[in-house]
Amino acid sequence: MSKEIHLIDKDFVPYISEEKILSRVKVLSSQIRADYGSNNVLFLSVLNGSFMFTSDLMKSMNGEVELSFIKLSSYEGTSTSGKVHELIGLNQNIQGRHIVILEDIVDTGLTVQRVITMLQMQNPLSIEVCTLLYKPEAFKGDTAPKYFGFKIPNKFVVGYGLDYDQLGRNFNEIYQLKD
Template identity: 55%
Template sequence: MLQLNDKLFEIFIQKEKIQAEISALASRLEQDYTGKEVVFIAVLNGAFMFAADLMKYFRSSCEITFVKMSSYQGMHSSGRVDEVIGLNTSIKNKHVVILEDIVDTGITMEKLFTLLSVEKPASLEIATLLFKPEAFKGTHTPTYIGFSIPNKFVVGYGLDYNELGRNTEHIYQLKGEEESH
Protein backbone atom coordinates (compact mmCIF):
# COMPACT_ATOMS: atom_id res chain seq x y z
CA MET A 1 0.00 0.00 0.00
CA LEU A 2 1.01 3.58 -0.68
CA GLN A 3 -0.52 6.60 1.09
CA LEU A 4 -0.33 9.92 -0.79
CA ASN A 5 -2.10 12.80 0.93
CA ASP A 6 -5.75 11.70 1.29
CA LYS A 7 -5.56 8.72 -1.12
CA LEU A 8 -4.57 5.10 -0.67
CA PHE A 9 -3.02 3.14 -3.56
CA GLU A 10 -2.24 -0.55 -4.11
CA ILE A 11 0.37 -2.15 -6.38
CA PHE A 12 -0.90 -2.45 -9.95
CA ILE A 13 2.26 -3.31 -11.96
CA GLN A 14 5.35 -4.60 -10.18
CA LYS A 15 8.85 -3.32 -10.96
CA GLU A 16 9.96 -6.59 -12.57
CA LYS A 17 7.14 -6.46 -15.11
CA ILE A 18 7.87 -2.79 -15.80
CA GLN A 19 11.54 -3.49 -16.48
CA ALA A 20 10.79 -6.51 -18.68
CA GLU A 21 8.36 -4.45 -20.77
CA ILE A 22 10.78 -1.54 -21.11
CA SER A 23 13.50 -3.94 -22.26
CA ALA A 24 11.13 -5.36 -24.89
CA LEU A 25 10.18 -1.84 -26.07
CA ALA A 26 13.88 -0.93 -26.36
CA SER A 27 14.47 -4.03 -28.52
CA ARG A 28 11.59 -3.08 -30.84
CA LEU A 29 12.86 0.49 -31.09
CA GLU A 30 16.40 -0.72 -31.86
CA GLN A 31 15.11 -2.94 -34.66
CA ASP A 32 13.11 -0.06 -36.14
CA TYR A 33 15.77 2.65 -35.79
CA THR A 34 19.15 0.94 -36.25
CA GLY A 35 21.22 2.95 -38.71
CA LYS A 36 18.88 5.96 -38.49
CA GLU A 37 19.44 9.30 -36.79
CA VAL A 38 16.99 9.04 -33.87
CA VAL A 39 16.09 11.61 -31.24
CA PHE A 40 14.09 10.60 -28.18
CA ILE A 41 12.04 13.41 -26.66
CA ALA A 42 10.96 12.61 -23.11
CA VAL A 43 7.98 14.49 -21.72
CA LEU A 44 8.70 15.76 -18.20
CA ASN A 45 8.02 15.31 -15.38
CA GLY A 46 6.35 11.93 -15.64
CA ALA A 47 8.47 10.20 -18.28
CA PHE A 48 11.84 10.73 -16.57
CA MET A 49 12.05 7.22 -15.07
CA PHE A 50 10.73 5.51 -18.20
CA ALA A 51 13.18 7.48 -20.38
CA ALA A 52 16.15 6.75 -18.12
CA ASP A 53 15.45 3.02 -18.02
CA LEU A 54 14.69 2.83 -21.76
CA MET A 55 18.05 4.47 -22.51
CA LYS A 56 19.82 1.79 -20.43
CA TYR A 57 18.34 -0.92 -22.69
CA PHE A 58 18.62 0.96 -26.01
CA ARG A 59 22.13 0.21 -27.27
CA SER A 60 22.14 2.00 -30.65
CA SER A 61 23.31 5.55 -31.21
CA CYS A 62 20.71 8.17 -30.28
CA GLU A 63 20.07 11.60 -28.82
CA ILE A 64 17.72 12.36 -25.96
CA THR A 65 16.18 15.66 -24.99
CA PHE A 66 13.30 16.77 -22.79
CA VAL A 67 10.20 18.94 -23.03
CA LYS A 68 7.80 19.80 -20.26
CA MET A 69 4.09 20.04 -20.92
CA SER A 70 1.31 20.41 -18.39
CA SER A 71 -2.34 19.39 -18.59
CA TYR A 72 -3.10 17.87 -15.17
CA GLN A 73 -4.37 19.30 -11.93
CA GLY A 74 -4.79 16.73 -9.17
CA MET A 75 -6.46 13.65 -10.64
CA HIS A 76 -8.08 15.26 -13.69
CA SER A 77 -6.93 16.80 -16.95
CA SER A 78 -7.29 20.57 -17.01
CA GLY A 79 -8.37 20.21 -20.66
CA ARG A 80 -5.66 22.57 -21.83
CA VAL A 81 -1.97 21.99 -22.58
CA ASP A 82 0.72 24.54 -21.86
CA GLU A 83 4.26 24.16 -23.14
CA VAL A 84 6.53 24.94 -20.21
CA ILE A 85 10.03 24.03 -21.42
CA GLY A 86 10.67 23.83 -25.15
CA LEU A 87 12.79 21.78 -27.48
CA ASN A 88 16.51 22.57 -27.38
CA THR A 89 17.87 20.46 -30.24
CA SER A 90 17.28 20.33 -33.99
CA ILE A 91 15.01 17.50 -35.11
CA LYS A 92 14.88 18.42 -38.79
CA ASN A 93 15.18 15.27 -40.94
CA LYS A 94 15.70 13.11 -37.84
CA HIS A 95 13.53 10.25 -36.65
CA VAL A 96 11.76 11.41 -33.50
CA VAL A 97 10.26 9.19 -30.82
CA ILE A 98 8.27 10.93 -28.10
CA LEU A 99 8.63 9.15 -24.76
CA GLU A 100 5.60 9.50 -22.51
CA ASP A 101 4.76 7.88 -19.18
CA ILE A 102 1.05 7.60 -19.93
CA VAL A 103 -1.24 8.44 -22.82
CA ASP A 104 -4.86 8.68 -21.82
CA THR A 105 -6.93 11.40 -23.53
CA GLY A 106 -4.14 12.17 -26.00
CA ILE A 107 -4.50 15.95 -25.56
CA THR A 108 -0.82 16.44 -24.69
CA MET A 109 0.31 14.31 -27.64
CA GLU A 110 -1.87 16.29 -30.08
CA LYS A 111 -0.27 19.56 -28.97
CA LEU A 112 3.24 18.08 -29.01
CA PHE A 113 2.72 16.54 -32.47
CA THR A 114 1.63 19.95 -33.79
CA LEU A 115 4.64 21.71 -32.23
CA LEU A 116 7.16 19.10 -33.43
CA SER A 117 5.77 18.69 -36.95
CA VAL A 118 6.69 22.32 -37.69
CA GLU A 119 10.35 21.31 -37.18
CA LYS A 120 10.14 18.85 -40.16
CA PRO A 121 11.33 15.57 -38.60
CA ALA A 122 11.85 12.57 -40.92
CA SER A 123 9.32 10.64 -38.80
CA LEU A 124 7.42 11.19 -35.57
CA GLU A 125 6.19 8.36 -33.32
CA ILE A 126 5.08 7.89 -29.73
CA ALA A 127 6.41 5.34 -27.24
CA THR A 128 4.47 5.17 -23.97
CA LEU A 129 4.78 2.99 -20.94
CA LEU A 130 1.02 3.11 -20.27
CA PHE A 131 -1.91 3.59 -22.63
CA LYS A 132 -5.59 4.01 -21.69
CA PRO A 133 -7.52 3.09 -24.86
CA GLU A 134 -10.90 3.77 -23.17
CA ALA A 135 -9.93 7.39 -22.43
CA PHE A 136 -8.14 8.11 -25.73
CA LYS A 137 -9.68 10.86 -27.87
CA GLY A 138 -6.64 11.80 -29.98
CA THR A 139 -5.62 11.03 -33.53
CA HIS A 140 -2.00 10.02 -32.83
CA THR A 141 -2.19 6.56 -31.28
CA PRO A 142 1.13 5.45 -29.78
CA THR A 143 3.15 3.10 -31.98
CA TYR A 144 5.06 1.60 -29.04
CA ILE A 145 2.94 0.66 -26.01
CA GLY A 146 4.20 -0.99 -22.85
CA PHE A 147 0.90 -1.72 -21.10
CA SER A 148 -2.70 -1.01 -22.14
CA ILE A 149 -4.56 -0.36 -18.91
CA PRO A 150 -8.14 0.36 -17.83
CA ASN A 151 -9.20 3.96 -17.33
CA LYS A 152 -8.19 4.06 -13.64
CA PHE A 153 -6.02 6.53 -11.77
CA VAL A 154 -2.41 5.31 -11.40
CA VAL A 155 0.71 6.69 -9.73
CA GLY A 156 4.34 5.71 -9.25
CA TYR A 157 7.34 5.17 -11.47
CA GLY A 158 7.22 8.81 -12.59
CA LEU A 159 3.43 9.26 -12.42
CA ASP A 160 2.15 11.51 -9.68
CA TYR A 161 -0.77 12.54 -7.54
CA ASN A 162 -0.34 16.27 -6.87
CA GLU A 163 3.42 15.85 -7.50
CA LEU A 164 3.76 12.99 -4.98
CA GLY A 165 4.51 9.32 -5.68
CA ARG A 166 6.83 9.71 -8.69
CA ASN A 167 9.73 8.07 -6.82
CA THR A 168 8.35 4.54 -6.49
CA GLU A 169 9.61 1.52 -8.40
CA HIS A 170 6.13 0.01 -8.85
CA ILE A 171 3.00 1.48 -10.45
CA TYR A 172 0.02 1.78 -8.11
CA GLN A 173 -3.70 2.20 -8.71
CA LEU A 174 -6.21 4.01 -6.56
CA LYS A 175 -7.59 1.58 -4.02
CA GLY A 176 -11.32 0.89 -4.04
CA GLU A 177 -12.37 3.62 -6.46
CA GLU A 178 -13.28 3.61 -10.12
CA GLU A 179 -12.18 7.25 -10.46
CA SER A 180 -10.41 7.90 -13.76
CA HIS A 181 -7.45 10.16 -14.57
Template identity: 45%
Template sequence: MIQLHDKTFEPFISSDEIGFALAEMAKHIEDDFQDEVPVFIGILNGSFMVLSDLLKQYKFMCEVEFLKLSSYEGTESSGKVNELIGTSKSFEGRSVIVVEDIVDTGNTVEKLKAIFKSHNVKSFKVATLFLKPDVYKKDIKLDYVGIRIPDKFIVGYGLDYDGLGRNLVDVYQLAPQLPKGEFPS
Protein backbone atom coordinates in the same frame (compact mmCIF):
# COMPACT_ATOMS: atom_id res chain seq x y z
CA MET B 1 -1.30 0.20 0.47
CA ILE B 2 0.33 3.62 0.46
CA GLN B 3 -0.99 7.05 1.43
CA LEU B 4 -0.24 10.14 -0.68
CA HIS B 5 -1.76 13.36 0.63
CA ASP B 6 -5.47 12.56 1.16
CA LYS B 7 -5.64 9.47 -1.09
CA THR B 8 -4.89 5.78 -0.60
CA PHE B 9 -3.34 3.68 -3.36
CA GLU B 10 -3.03 -0.08 -3.74
CA PRO B 11 -0.43 -2.15 -5.67
CA PHE B 12 -1.16 -2.45 -9.40
CA ILE B 13 1.92 -3.16 -11.60
CA SER B 14 5.27 -4.49 -10.37
CA SER B 15 8.68 -3.16 -11.33
CA ASP B 16 9.40 -6.56 -12.95
CA GLU B 17 6.43 -6.14 -15.31
CA ILE B 18 7.58 -2.63 -16.14
CA GLY B 19 11.13 -3.82 -16.85
CA PHE B 20 9.85 -6.52 -19.22
CA ALA B 21 7.62 -4.02 -21.08
CA LEU B 22 10.51 -1.55 -21.50
CA ALA B 23 12.88 -4.26 -22.78
CA GLU B 24 10.29 -5.23 -25.42
CA MET B 25 9.78 -1.60 -26.43
CA ALA B 26 13.54 -1.10 -26.78
CA LYS B 27 13.79 -4.14 -29.10
CA HIS B 28 11.01 -2.81 -31.35
CA ILE B 29 12.62 0.64 -31.52
CA GLU B 30 16.00 -0.94 -32.33
CA ASP B 31 14.41 -2.85 -35.22
CA ASP B 32 13.03 0.41 -36.64
CA PHE B 33 16.07 2.65 -36.08
CA GLN B 34 19.18 0.47 -36.24
CA ASP B 35 20.52 2.40 -39.26
CA GLU B 36 20.13 5.92 -37.89
CA VAL B 37 20.59 8.01 -34.75
CA PRO B 38 17.13 8.97 -33.46
CA VAL B 39 16.41 11.71 -30.95
CA PHE B 40 14.51 10.51 -27.89
CA ILE B 41 12.40 13.30 -26.41
CA GLY B 42 11.43 12.76 -22.78
CA ILE B 43 8.27 14.54 -21.68
CA LEU B 44 8.80 15.88 -18.17
CA ASN B 45 8.12 15.38 -15.42
CA GLY B 46 6.58 11.93 -15.69
CA SER B 47 8.78 10.22 -18.28
CA PHE B 48 12.14 10.59 -16.56
CA MET B 49 12.18 7.04 -15.17
CA VAL B 50 10.68 5.54 -18.33
CA LEU B 51 13.22 7.24 -20.58
CA SER B 52 16.16 6.36 -18.33
CA ASP B 53 15.29 2.66 -18.13
CA LEU B 54 14.25 2.44 -21.81
CA LEU B 55 17.62 3.84 -22.91
CA LYS B 56 19.48 1.42 -20.65
CA GLN B 57 17.93 -1.32 -22.82
CA TYR B 58 18.48 0.47 -26.17
CA LYS B 59 21.71 -0.83 -27.82
CA PHE B 60 22.35 1.78 -30.52
CA MET B 61 23.49 5.40 -30.59
CA CYS B 62 20.88 8.06 -29.94
CA GLU B 63 20.43 11.61 -28.70
CA VAL B 64 18.25 12.71 -25.77
CA GLU B 65 16.30 15.93 -25.24
CA PHE B 66 13.50 16.95 -22.88
CA LEU B 67 10.31 19.00 -23.08
CA LYS B 68 8.11 19.93 -20.16
CA LEU B 69 4.38 19.94 -20.72
CA SER B 70 1.56 20.00 -18.20
CA SER B 71 -2.07 18.87 -18.44
CA TYR B 72 -3.03 17.43 -15.03
CA GLU B 73 -4.48 19.10 -11.95
CA GLY B 74 -4.77 16.63 -9.05
CA THR B 75 -6.25 13.37 -10.41
CA GLU B 76 -7.94 14.90 -13.48
CA SER B 77 -6.73 16.05 -16.89
CA SER B 78 -7.36 19.76 -17.30
CA GLY B 79 -8.08 19.27 -21.01
CA LYS B 80 -5.41 21.88 -21.83
CA VAL B 81 -1.77 21.17 -22.58
CA ASN B 82 0.68 23.88 -21.58
CA GLU B 83 4.26 23.94 -22.85
CA LEU B 84 6.32 24.93 -19.83
CA ILE B 85 9.86 24.32 -21.10
CA GLY B 86 10.66 23.88 -24.77
CA THR B 87 13.82 23.23 -26.70
CA SER B 88 15.73 25.51 -29.03
CA LYS B 89 17.38 22.63 -30.87
CA SER B 90 16.55 22.01 -34.53
CA PHE B 91 15.04 18.62 -35.32
CA GLU B 92 14.65 19.21 -39.05
CA GLY B 93 15.23 16.01 -41.01
CA ARG B 94 15.69 13.95 -37.83
CA SER B 95 13.73 10.97 -36.54
CA VAL B 96 12.09 11.86 -33.24
CA ILE B 97 10.75 9.38 -30.68
CA VAL B 98 8.64 11.07 -28.03
CA VAL B 99 8.73 9.10 -24.76
CA GLU B 100 5.69 9.38 -22.50
CA ASP B 101 4.95 7.79 -19.15
CA ILE B 102 1.23 7.49 -19.89
CA VAL B 103 -1.19 8.36 -22.67
CA ASP B 104 -4.82 8.75 -21.78
CA THR B 105 -6.84 11.47 -23.60
CA GLY B 106 -4.11 11.98 -26.20
CA ASN B 107 -4.19 15.78 -25.87
CA THR B 108 -0.46 15.87 -25.07
CA VAL B 109 0.37 13.61 -28.03
CA GLU B 110 -1.68 15.88 -30.30
CA LYS B 111 0.20 18.96 -29.05
CA LEU B 112 3.55 17.19 -29.49
CA LYS B 113 2.75 16.15 -33.04
CA ALA B 114 1.96 19.79 -33.89
CA ILE B 115 5.20 20.97 -32.25
CA PHE B 116 7.37 18.51 -34.18
CA LYS B 117 5.51 18.96 -37.46
CA SER B 118 6.59 22.61 -37.29
CA HIS B 119 10.19 21.35 -36.90
CA ASN B 120 9.95 19.40 -40.22
CA VAL B 121 11.10 16.12 -38.67
CA LYS B 122 11.86 13.09 -40.85
CA SER B 123 9.65 10.87 -38.68
CA PHE B 124 7.59 11.33 -35.53
CA LYS B 125 7.07 8.27 -33.31
CA VAL B 126 5.43 7.93 -29.91
CA ALA B 127 6.56 5.48 -27.21
CA THR B 128 4.50 5.23 -24.03
CA LEU B 129 4.88 2.91 -21.10
CA PHE B 130 1.16 3.03 -20.26
CA LEU B 131 -1.88 3.50 -22.49
CA LYS B 132 -5.50 3.85 -21.42
CA PRO B 133 -7.17 2.57 -24.64
CA ASP B 134 -10.69 3.21 -23.33
CA VAL B 135 -9.90 6.93 -23.02
CA TYR B 136 -7.59 7.47 -26.03
CA LYS B 137 -9.67 8.72 -28.97
CA LYS B 138 -7.12 10.53 -31.16
CA ASP B 139 -6.21 9.48 -34.71
CA ILE B 140 -2.49 9.63 -33.97
CA LYS B 141 -0.71 6.29 -34.06
CA LEU B 142 1.08 5.25 -30.88
CA ASP B 143 4.06 3.33 -32.23
CA TYR B 144 5.40 1.64 -29.10
CA VAL B 145 3.09 0.77 -26.20
CA GLY B 146 4.37 -1.03 -23.12
CA ILE B 147 1.28 -1.86 -21.04
CA ARG B 148 -2.40 -1.22 -21.72
CA ILE B 149 -4.35 -0.37 -18.56
CA PRO B 150 -7.96 0.42 -17.64
CA ASP B 151 -9.00 4.02 -16.96
CA LYS B 152 -7.62 4.16 -13.42
CA PHE B 153 -5.57 6.88 -11.76
CA ILE B 154 -2.07 5.51 -11.12
CA VAL B 155 1.09 6.70 -9.37
CA GLY B 156 4.67 5.53 -9.22
CA TYR B 157 7.45 5.05 -11.73
CA GLY B 158 7.44 8.75 -12.63
CA LEU B 159 3.69 9.31 -12.23
CA ASP B 160 2.53 11.45 -9.33
CA TYR B 161 -0.42 12.65 -7.32
CA ASP B 162 0.13 16.35 -6.58
CA GLY B 163 3.91 15.91 -6.59
CA LEU B 164 4.17 12.69 -4.56
CA GLY B 165 4.85 9.13 -5.71
CA ARG B 166 7.16 9.66 -8.70
CA ASN B 167 10.02 7.82 -7.00
CA LEU B 168 8.08 4.59 -6.38
CA VAL B 169 9.49 1.68 -8.43
CA ASP B 170 6.14 -0.12 -8.59
CA VAL B 171 2.87 1.38 -9.84
CA TYR B 172 -0.14 1.83 -7.58
CA GLN B 173 -3.78 2.51 -8.46
CA LEU B 174 -6.16 4.74 -6.58
CA ALA B 175 -7.97 2.59 -4.02
CA PRO B 176 -11.71 2.99 -3.48
CA GLN B 177 -12.11 5.98 -1.18
CA LEU B 178 -14.51 5.82 1.76
CA PRO B 179 -16.76 8.79 2.38
CA LYS B 180 -15.51 11.04 5.18
CA GLY B 181 -16.38 9.61 8.60
CA GLU B 182 -16.89 6.02 7.38
CA PHE B 183 -14.58 3.18 8.34
CA PRO B 184 -13.90 -0.10 6.56
CA SER B 185 -15.83 -3.06 8.00
Protein backbone atom coordinates in the same frame (compact mmCIF):
# COMPACT_ATOMS: atom_id res chain seq x y z
CA MET C 1 5.74 -5.62 -4.50
CA SER C 2 4.90 -3.18 -1.75
CA LYS C 3 1.63 -2.91 0.13
CA GLU C 4 -1.01 -0.21 -0.20
CA ILE C 5 0.20 3.38 -0.05
CA HIS C 6 -1.50 6.56 1.12
CA LEU C 7 -0.85 9.93 -0.56
CA ILE C 8 -2.55 13.06 0.76
CA ASP C 9 -6.21 11.93 0.83
CA LYS C 10 -6.09 8.87 -1.46
CA ASP C 11 -5.23 5.19 -1.08
CA PHE C 12 -3.47 3.25 -3.83
CA VAL C 13 -3.02 -0.49 -4.31
CA PRO C 14 -0.14 -2.31 -6.07
CA TYR C 15 -0.75 -2.60 -9.81
CA ILE C 16 2.40 -3.24 -11.93
CA SER C 17 5.61 -4.54 -10.35
CA GLU C 18 9.06 -3.12 -11.01
CA GLU C 19 10.09 -6.47 -12.52
CA LYS C 20 7.23 -6.37 -15.07
CA ILE C 21 8.00 -2.73 -15.91
CA LEU C 22 11.70 -3.35 -16.54
CA SER C 23 10.96 -6.46 -18.60
CA ARG C 24 8.53 -4.53 -20.79
CA VAL C 25 10.97 -1.61 -21.18
CA LYS C 26 13.53 -4.02 -22.64
CA VAL C 27 10.94 -5.29 -25.13
CA LEU C 28 10.13 -1.72 -26.16
CA SER C 29 13.81 -0.89 -26.71
CA SER C 30 14.15 -3.97 -28.92
CA GLN C 31 11.06 -3.01 -30.94
CA ILE C 32 12.32 0.54 -31.47
CA ARG C 33 15.81 -0.61 -32.46
CA ALA C 34 14.32 -3.16 -34.88
CA ASP C 35 12.22 -0.44 -36.54
CA TYR C 36 15.01 2.14 -36.83
CA GLY C 37 18.03 -0.12 -37.32
CA SER C 38 21.23 1.87 -37.14
CA ASN C 39 19.49 5.22 -37.76
CA ASN C 40 20.21 7.82 -35.10
CA VAL C 41 16.92 8.45 -33.32
CA LEU C 42 16.18 11.58 -31.27
CA PHE C 43 14.16 10.65 -28.20
CA LEU C 44 12.07 13.50 -26.85
CA SER C 45 11.14 12.85 -23.24
CA VAL C 46 8.08 14.63 -21.85
CA LEU C 47 8.82 15.70 -18.28
CA ASN C 48 8.18 15.30 -15.40
CA GLY C 49 6.45 11.94 -15.42
CA SER C 50 8.53 10.14 -18.01
CA PHE C 51 11.91 10.57 -16.31
CA MET C 52 12.11 7.05 -14.82
CA PHE C 53 10.80 5.39 -17.99
CA THR C 54 13.19 7.45 -20.12
CA SER C 55 16.17 6.54 -17.95
CA ASP C 56 15.44 2.81 -18.05
CA LEU C 57 14.68 2.87 -21.79
CA MET C 58 17.91 4.74 -22.60
CA LYS C 59 19.91 2.19 -20.59
CA SER C 60 18.30 -0.57 -22.68
CA MET C 61 18.93 1.01 -26.08
CA ASN C 62 21.89 -0.22 -28.13
CA GLY C 63 23.64 1.98 -30.65
CA GLU C 64 23.57 5.73 -31.06
CA VAL C 65 20.66 7.66 -29.62
CA GLU C 66 20.11 11.27 -28.66
CA LEU C 67 17.88 12.54 -25.90
CA SER C 68 16.20 15.88 -25.34
CA PHE C 69 13.43 17.07 -23.02
CA ILE C 70 10.22 19.04 -23.15
CA LYS C 71 7.87 19.87 -20.31
CA LEU C 72 4.12 20.12 -20.81
CA SER C 73 1.26 19.52 -18.44
CA SER C 74 -2.49 18.95 -18.58
CA TYR C 75 -3.03 17.44 -15.10
CA GLU C 76 -4.48 18.99 -11.97
CA GLY C 77 -4.80 16.51 -9.12
CA THR C 78 -6.20 13.19 -10.41
CA SER C 79 -7.78 14.40 -13.64
CA THR C 80 -6.65 16.08 -16.81
CA SER C 81 -7.55 19.75 -17.12
CA GLY C 82 -8.03 19.40 -20.88
CA LYS C 83 -5.64 22.31 -21.45
CA VAL C 84 -2.02 21.71 -22.29
CA HIS C 85 0.38 24.24 -20.85
CA GLU C 86 3.78 24.56 -22.55
CA LEU C 87 6.48 25.07 -19.95
CA ILE C 88 9.82 24.25 -21.59
CA GLY C 89 10.31 23.96 -25.35
CA LEU C 90 12.65 22.06 -27.64
CA ASN C 91 15.78 24.05 -28.50
CA GLN C 92 17.38 22.03 -31.29
CA ASN C 93 16.89 21.51 -35.01
CA ILE C 94 14.89 18.36 -35.72
CA GLN C 95 14.40 18.81 -39.47
CA GLY C 96 14.93 15.50 -41.27
CA ARG C 97 15.27 13.58 -37.98
CA HIS C 98 13.51 10.46 -36.70
CA ILE C 99 11.74 11.47 -33.47
CA VAL C 100 10.34 9.17 -30.80
CA ILE C 101 8.31 10.98 -28.14
CA LEU C 102 8.61 9.32 -24.72
CA GLU C 103 5.64 9.58 -22.36
CA ASP C 104 4.89 8.00 -19.01
CA ILE C 105 1.19 7.68 -19.83
CA VAL C 106 -1.13 8.45 -22.73
CA ASP C 107 -4.72 8.81 -21.69
CA THR C 108 -6.69 11.53 -23.54
CA GLY C 109 -3.74 12.06 -25.87
CA LEU C 110 -3.95 15.87 -25.54
CA THR C 111 -0.39 16.29 -24.29
CA VAL C 112 1.18 14.09 -26.92
CA GLN C 113 -0.93 15.68 -29.68
CA ARG C 114 0.38 19.10 -28.64
CA VAL C 115 3.96 17.83 -28.82
CA ILE C 116 3.36 16.29 -32.27
CA THR C 117 1.84 19.53 -33.56
CA MET C 118 4.82 21.51 -32.27
CA LEU C 119 7.28 19.09 -33.84
CA GLN C 120 5.57 18.84 -37.23
CA MET C 121 6.25 22.55 -37.78
CA GLN C 122 9.97 21.69 -37.85
CA ASN C 123 9.67 19.01 -40.59
CA PRO C 124 11.11 15.91 -38.94
CA LEU C 125 11.49 12.77 -41.06
CA SER C 126 9.17 10.79 -38.76
CA ILE C 127 7.42 11.09 -35.40
CA GLU C 128 6.33 8.15 -33.28
CA VAL C 129 5.11 7.87 -29.70
CA CYS C 130 6.39 5.46 -27.07
CA THR C 131 4.60 5.34 -23.73
CA LEU C 132 4.85 3.06 -20.76
CA LEU C 133 1.09 3.19 -20.09
CA TYR C 134 -1.75 3.62 -22.58
CA LYS C 135 -5.44 4.12 -21.70
CA PRO C 136 -7.34 3.35 -24.93
CA GLU C 137 -10.73 3.98 -23.23
CA ALA C 138 -9.77 7.59 -22.50
CA PHE C 139 -7.91 8.31 -25.76
CA LYS C 140 -9.26 11.23 -27.83
CA GLY C 141 -6.15 12.13 -29.83
CA ASP C 142 -5.29 11.75 -33.49
CA THR C 143 -2.19 9.59 -33.14
CA ALA C 144 -2.27 6.51 -30.92
CA PRO C 145 1.13 5.44 -29.57
CA LYS C 146 3.01 3.02 -31.81
CA TYR C 147 4.93 1.64 -28.85
CA PHE C 148 3.37 1.04 -25.43
CA GLY C 149 4.32 -1.00 -22.42
CA PHE C 150 0.90 -1.74 -20.98
CA LYS C 151 -2.72 -1.02 -21.94
CA ILE C 152 -4.53 -0.12 -18.74
CA PRO C 153 -8.10 0.79 -17.79
CA ASN C 154 -9.08 4.42 -17.30
CA LYS C 155 -8.11 4.53 -13.61
CA PHE C 156 -5.67 6.87 -11.90
CA VAL C 157 -2.16 5.51 -11.29
CA VAL C 158 0.98 6.70 -9.47
CA GLY C 159 4.57 5.58 -9.14
CA TYR C 160 7.50 5.08 -11.50
CA GLY C 161 7.45 8.77 -12.36
CA LEU C 162 3.68 9.28 -12.23
CA ASP C 163 2.39 11.50 -9.45
CA TYR C 164 -0.59 12.60 -7.42
CA ASP C 165 -0.10 16.30 -6.72
CA GLN C 166 3.68 15.84 -7.14
CA LEU C 167 3.87 12.87 -4.74
CA GLY C 168 4.52 9.22 -5.53
CA ARG C 169 6.92 9.63 -8.47
CA ASN C 170 9.72 7.93 -6.54
CA PHE C 171 8.09 4.49 -6.23
CA ASN C 172 9.70 1.76 -8.37
CA GLU C 173 6.34 0.14 -9.08
CA ILE C 174 2.97 1.46 -10.25
CA TYR C 175 -0.05 1.76 -7.97
CA GLN C 176 -3.71 2.19 -8.90
CA LEU C 177 -6.26 4.32 -7.04
CA LYS C 178 -8.19 2.11 -4.67
CA ASP C 179 -11.92 1.81 -5.45
